[in-house]
Amino acid sequence: MARNKTYDEISVGDSATLTRTLTANDLFVFAHASGNVNPMHLPNVDWTGDGKVDEPIAPSMWAGALISAVLGNVLPGPGTVYRSQTLSFRDRARIGDRLEVSAKVTAKKSDGIVELTTRVKREDDTVIAEGDAVVTAPERTITFDASSLPGILIESHQHFDRLLEAAETLPPLPTAVVAPDDPNSLGGTALAARDGLIEPVLVGSRSRIEATAARIGLDLSPFELIDVDPEDAAAARAVALVHEGRVRAVMKGHLHTDDLLRHIVKRDGGLRTKRRLSHCFVMDVPGRASPVIISDAAINISPDLQAKVDIVQNAIDVARSLGIATPKVGILSAIETVNPAIPSTLDAAVLSKMAERGQIKGGIVDGPLAMDNAIDVQAAKSKGITSLVAGHADALVVPNLEAGNMLAKELTFIAHAEAAGLVAGAKVPVMLTSRADNDRARLCSCVLALLYDHWQKTGEPLVHQNEEDKP
Template sequence: MATNRTFDQICVGDSAEIKRTCSSNDLLVFAHASGNLNPLHLPDIDWTGDGKIDKPVAPSMWVGALVSAVLGNVLPGPGTIYRTQSFNFLDRVTVGDELTVRVEVTDKHSNGNVVLAVSVRRADGELVTDGVAEVTAPTRTIEYDTSKLPGLLVERHRHFNRLIEMAKTQPALPTAVIAPDDPSSLEGAILAAREGLIQPVLIGAADRILAAAKEIGEDISGYELIDIQDEAEAAGRGVSMVHDGRVRAVMKGHLHTDDLLRHVVKKDGGLRTKRRISHVFVMDIPGRNTPVLISDAAINIAPDLATKVDITQNAIDAALSLGLDTPKVGILSAIETVNPAIPSSLDAAILSKMAERNQIKGGIVDGPLAMDNAIDVQAARTKGITSLVAGRAEVLIVPNLESGNMLAKELTFIAHAEAAGLVIGAKVPVMLTSRADDARARLASCALALLYNYWQSNGKPVGLMADLEG
């Protein structure tokens, strides 16, 4: 609820301030609202022409608009009419800068106008803008319920585009595609092949695969096709081709997950390693600075502590392969404190300590964390959590399959995220997409597999996410 101060209530020396952190979404919304499409101010654009994504600079008038927010919301508040302003923009603001915007009353005029000194400073106290604003203050008390303002959703799926471009710099990955006998799974494999990500070997019922190809208008005569009517047998053939060295990845088509995993995890002739296999969802969520990884939401139903150790390590490895340097891992529970009555909070604390003792490597692990304070900095601050991970988690380890599956699908269908999936912990990456996934999700999963395969072989990622961020 915003409440104003009338002209009669305002005194010289009164002051007010707000804090605001500049985000990429702020710049996109401002570009749409103002019509200023100067690429200097837009994220994800190589405006210098050097081949890198350059860090955008906030328009100076966006900074000036923050002054309007103080005047219109706090001092004087609702009912204020802006008259004049004179600002000096002393330094540039970039994404991630936390700003304190302050106004102080310096004079009152008999015509109802109020003069205010303006300052905008970074968190370190450096002054970036100063000046003077003059407004007509309201003469009657006004209250406004700010919750009535409709929200905005900025849909941007930049991360998958970048990961796909990274993957395309590498040779195509020979891949056994199991039972691609419906239009979506076949189209995904063909699209990935066309983009140079995989060399598909199609294994399944030839009549159904050819019918799917005809339905989507694709000629698959240039791809190897192994005719096996039984889906489980087709899965077994794909796994055996890994041992023969003919393929270096496996991709799920239109068959049930259990039919594929049964051959992946079997003791004799499977793809098991010393580590428990787990599934990782990679989510491209609008507004997030990096992809968000969720595990395990597809394989391990109710993992014990030992299994969670492998799940956490697998997820860190996946994050490293995508170019996240020292990924921040939040172990989720219902609360952010240890409670013996909530087993997931105990597991989270143990996993965090194991990471401190180098029993889990490659990432910064903290828990227990609730979902809000794992991904939102302000929520973490409000609850007084001091952590390198809290509010900044890039990897989320869920208590069980049910919670992970619900979280991933909520992000997909409510937060408009794009999702791709990969099984980690086997001898080769396994692309485990849903039968309902579209071709783009399958394309992104192929990119993940190629990047992970490169990381497995070379011990380093194709590129760093920080470099992509500019």
Template sequence: MATNKTYDQIKVGDTAEIVRECSSNDLLVFAHASGNHNPIHLPDTDWTGDGLVDKPVAPAMWVGGLASAVLGNILPGPGTIYKAQSFRFLSGAAVGDKLHVRVTATEKRPDNIVLFDMSVTRGDGTRLVEGVAEVAAPTELIEFDSSDIPAILVQRHRHFNRMIELAKTLPALPTAVAAPDDPNSLEGALMAAREGLIMPILIGAKSRIEAAAKELDEDLGPYELIDIEDEMEAAGRAVALVHEGRVKAVMKGHLHTDHLLHHVVKRDGGLRTKRRISHVFVMDIPGRKTPVLISDAAINITPDLNTKVDITQNAIDAALSLGLEMPRVGVLSAIETVNPAIPSSLDAAVLSKMAERGQITGAIVDGPLAMDNAVDVQAARTKGITSLVAGHAEVLIVPNLESGNMLAKELTFIAHAEAAGLVIGAKVPIMLTSRADDSRARLASCALALLYMHWQATGNPAGILDRDGE
């Protein structure tokens, strides 16, 4: 609750201060609110043109404007009206800087006018902004609860940006692309090739692939193209290239998932290993500090407990490959207590105990958890759940394919998440995306496959994900 100081209560020499950390989201919100899209002030841009992402500089007016937070919230507080403001900008602020914003009353004038000296300094004492503010102070006591102000969600997919940048530092992955005969699937494969993530071999109907390339105005000259009209045969040839040692990954194009998986799971000539294969969605959800992994939402329809063990371990391995140290795994059910009438709650409890006993490794696993208390701290507290995972889950193990598929699609189309998909547990990673997915989803899936292969080969991720960083 904010309470003001009236004109009569203010004395010369009164001071107030706030500390505000500059974040990337602050810069994006300011760009939208002000209309100033100068790239020097935007995160994740190469404004110098050297091919590298440059560190943004906070807009000077955003830094100076922080004075209004002190004047409007504390001194004088609610009811204050700006009359004039002068600024001198002495130095710039960067993302991560802790900014100390201070105002001091210097003069009281007739008609409720008060003058304030203001300054913004970094934590090291460097003064960034100084100036004088002239305001009309309130004459009546006002209290205001700012918790009712609607929150703002910045639609920003920084996790996939990080994944792609990390993957670019690794050698490109030779990849068989099965039936990339529509613009979306072909564009995704060629975009990943240009970014240095994969070296594609295109397998499918030459006429349709060339027609898609023409629509995209793409040149297929640099790429090998194996002309196979039938999609099932194209999928089989993609798997065969793995056995021939020509590729180290398979990418699904514009064909049905079951056509590709038919060749992946067959006993003779398939890509089976001792572990059950499963699919992992990696979701980049605006506002979340880490990616969220969901499994299994595409392959195992009604998995039994043994299958869920492999599904869980596969998902943990994917999280480790992204640089999530000791990922927090929530095994979902409809409730957060064990109920023999709900089989998924029993499976969740067993999986949690198996992780405690070292039968599932590399993560903290807890369940059963309902969706709300798996990802929301307040929901977990309200229900009295004490857990290292509850409220902080980064990997979600769903009861069955239907629930997982609905969850992933809801996050994509309602929460504006981006999704990447990977099949794990086969001899090579398989980039498995929906035929409706755009090229960005396919690019992120390629990055995921490359990071996973690097982790498998070295035992270490290409980079560590900072859970608390911007």
């Protein structure tokens, strides 16, 4: 609750200070609000043209605008009207800088006029901006509760951007792409190859692939193309390429999931292991500090308890490959208490105990948890839930495919999350993209496969989500 100082309450020498740490989202918001889209002020942009992402600097007026927060919120506070402001810019602010913003009263004039010196500086006392402000101070006491201010959603996907940057340091992953004969699948394949993520072997109808390449203006000469038709035979040939040692991953193109999985899970000549296959959606949700994994929303329709054990273990492994040292897994249900009338709550309780006793390894598992208290700390506290997972879940294991599919699509189309998918539990990573996925979704799925392959080979993630996750 902010309370102002009226003109009569203000004395010469009064001062106020606020602190603010510059974030990437601050730069996005300022660009939208001001219309200033100078690339040197935007994150994840190569504005010098040297092929590398450049560190952005904050617009000088962003730093200057912080002064209005002190004047409008504290001194004089709510009801203050700006008359004039001079500013000299001494240095530049960068992401992560913690800034101290101050104002000090130097004079009181007639008609409610107050003069103040203003300054913005870093913690090391480097001055970013300074100048003098003239305001009309409020005549009466005003209080204001800023908690009613609507929030802002920044539709940025920094987690995938960071993972992509890391994955590009690895050698490309030899990948059999099955039936890439539509613009989305072929374009996504070419984009991933151009970014050095995969070394594609195109397996499918040569005539259809070449016709699609002509439609989108793609040169196929850099890629190996194995002419196999129909799609079922192409899927079988892609699996055979794994056994021949020619590829280390499989990517779905423009064919039905069942047609590909049939050859991956077959007992003779497939890619099965002792563990059941399951799909993991990795969701880059704007505003969340780390990605969220949802499993299983694409393969196991109504998994029993034993299937869920493998689903949980696969989700943990994928999370670890993304740099989450000890993933926290929430087993979802409609409620957060065990109820024999709701079978998913019984499964959740058993899975939690199995993880506690080491039958599921590498993560912390708890459930049943409802969606709200799995991801929101306050929701968990309000229900009195004491858990290392509640409010902090990195992975969400759903009761069945329908629930997972709806959750993933709700996050995509309502929360504006970006999604990528990976099948774990097979001998090699499998990218089970949707036929409707765009190039970016396919690119991010290749990132997941490359990082997962690296983790499987080395036992160490290439990236770490947080500093505390580093060994």
